Amino acid sequence: MTTESGNDDASALHRLATRKAMAKLIPLMCAIYFMSFLDRTNVALAKTQLALDVGIDAAAYGLGAGIFFIGYALLEVPSNLAAHRFGPRLWIARIAVTWGVLSTLMMFVQGVWSFYVLRVLLGIAEAGLFPALMYMVTLWFAPKDRPVAVGWIYTAPALALVIGSPVGGALMQMNGLGGLHGWQWMFMLEGLPSVIVGVLLYFMLPDRPRDARWLSPAQAAVLEERAVIDAHGHPELTSADWIAALKRHSTVLIGLIYFLNQVAFVGLYFFAPAMIHQMNVTSPFVIGLLAGSVGIGFLLGVLILPRIHRRLDNDCVYLGWLTVGMLAGACAYIATHGPMARIVWLAVTSFFGGGVLPSYWAIAMKRLQGIQAAAGLAFINTLGLLGGFAGPYLFGMTETLSGRSDSGFTVILAASVLGLALVPLLAKAIRREEGAGSIGMPAPGIHH
Template identity: 85%
Template sequence: MRTASGTESADALHRLATRKAMARLIPLMCAIYFMSFLDRTNVALAKAQLAIDVGINAAAYGLGAGIFFIGYALLEVPSNLAAHRFGPRRWIARIAVSWGILSTLMMFVQGPWSFYVLRVLLGIAEAGLFPALMYMVTLWFAPRDRPVAVGWIYTAPALALVIGSPLGGALMQLTGLAGLHGWQWMFMIEGLPSIVVGVLLYFKLPDRPGEARWLSPGQAAALEARAVVDAQGHPELTSADWIGALKRPSTVLIGLIYFLNQVAFVGLYFFAPAMIHQMNVQSPFIVGLLSASVGIGFLFGVLVLPRIHRRLSNDCAWLAWLTAGAIAGACAYMSAASPPARILCLTVTAFFGGGVLPSYWSIAMKRLQGIQAAAGLAFINTLGLLGGFAGPYMFGLAETASGRSDAGFTVILAASVAGLALVPLLARAMRRESGTLSAAVPATGTNR
């Protein structure tokens, strides 16, 4: 029987190991996710010039922006199963190098069809990156630490929007240098560093705590022992039947809610520059600077909201409140008249729409371990990627029909209301699954 002092000593060892793991791993994970998001979204700043230079109109742009997620989604589950088999380090490095090459090749777009092809290939190359990062979180961090770890990882795309929008706007002004358009310079300068980061990760990112030279054996054992225990205190699932993770009602419902979130949020950050441009802002740099308001709201959301979630026990009530916040932000934008008020509403909507993302993954990770985590998390992300395709396409259709980019806020409102309606169903599914698991454990004594 473990004594109180022994428990305190074990807890202290685990806390120290967790701090070291976050200090060593999170910057590397953020670096690769930052580059992927920068290379994925910089096309938003090129929207107006692509229309002028190569004839890509709003509907074609919306299709091209969203079609990235089709290629991504098709290979998401197989890619993450490969990450489980070969190790996240090798697989993440492979992803980074291949998408860095393709992102750089975006500078050679000649029209709608070459735009579509390169966007599809870019999505295929990047498939599995984010769920591989989430899978690594399940290997390294205990359930109570995962919301914070995921929140830190999500600072990367938020910073990509904050920094990348002004940076991309500045690069867009290099038009004429060496005979290239500004958007060509942007794709090249932002694509090449991804290759460098991918090579760096291959040498610096350990797969599991036991492989980390900067951890003592005791610290590595403490991390691994608590990382493989789920929220109910049961050991890691070892069943080879990973398909079971995809059949769970809670997995499907989290995926559907995430799908609706991505319809709204991906559409928002892809079309925010166009919305600001329609506020009579002409300078590409100023458009990029003001577009960073979405990234600022996103950044504050992922820094603040996971720390609140960590202290709460009712996951579904938390999701409901955050989704309601996104609805309120959308309604406020649609009723606001002045540009400053609308930019503030963009920030508020991104705070709730982006800040909720770590909570989705934290809730899913409580119920998925081992290879089931690799498959289940990839499946949830696949549904989100389909939302990432649908969102920009629906925003593009709304702009084409109305003549205004901010018509996309009707899409945000509809998707958020639908997501809120699914939260009670998720709560019911989670209660049923918890009851089934609790009933099964006394009878068997172990998980299968």
């Protein structure tokens, strides 16, 4: 009886500490991810003017938009190991300051090659931000609380599309002021705040619960006790760890489905302003406002869909229905021709394409533990980054061939069909792993 009472007290303490950590940390983590996404995607609003002012056509723009993800992917694991070595607070602040500077330097683009170079450098500078945020989640939150934390973090890029698109469009209307193009004002006035936010985070973001002055020693201890993945050390990912993680067919299949999702969804949000411009909308502010429909759909998706997922037992059936939803949204967009109807279908497609993202991580985290989780999740995220490169590039190629930005919806159709075809294979792999007992017992100290 005493033991049960002690466990109840510890659980109540952990719930209280988790609520405090969510309230204190999630806004800071969302702020930095918001700024990174704003600086990563504001180039979409500049696409038309970059073509006119410095000669960057659709194919070159698509390659430049996507090439950001190459440097990011290549430095994904080294950057995350640096976050472990130096602490996420210092590393996240460093990332923010360097990418803010480089985003500001985008105002000096003179042609295709300077555009490519700065986009590659921007990806290198930002490499590891999302994994560092996920690493912080493992330091602070128990496994059962992580999908909720990740879902909240995903509201940041959604809000960046909702808010950033009209704000960027308004900044674009400063064209000619001070002898600068509107896109130059946008890159400068959206890049410099990232530097400021990075400096502030260095002083405001504690590395671990034990460093937080707003937690009692008992609260800090119970958080660290139940956030167990880092407690056993062994942060380095060896070849054996990678091989062990990749022996799980479910990990590989989740990564491939995520890759296809990113091909479709990243291409969509990089080309949405251009699609709206071809609806005979000329005002940069109105284009930005209407492009925010992608962010609205994304935001509703990450707020609603993970909560539905928590009530369902069959992950693969759920994943299949969301993929069908994205496919249906794309089909409806192609089948309609009215501008307002198409804006609605942009939002619907984004609802499913973006809203599914927290569920990918929840499904993967459920089946990976310890160092295999670190290796497996890094592998999945790397595939997603490669999809982020392929998507804008393919969208740019289809626009070059057809002359229409919205021809990129054929890429969404193809990626969705391929993703849907992989879902039954994922279900089969999960059944086989569970039948073979490959998931095993929970790691010591994990409380489900």
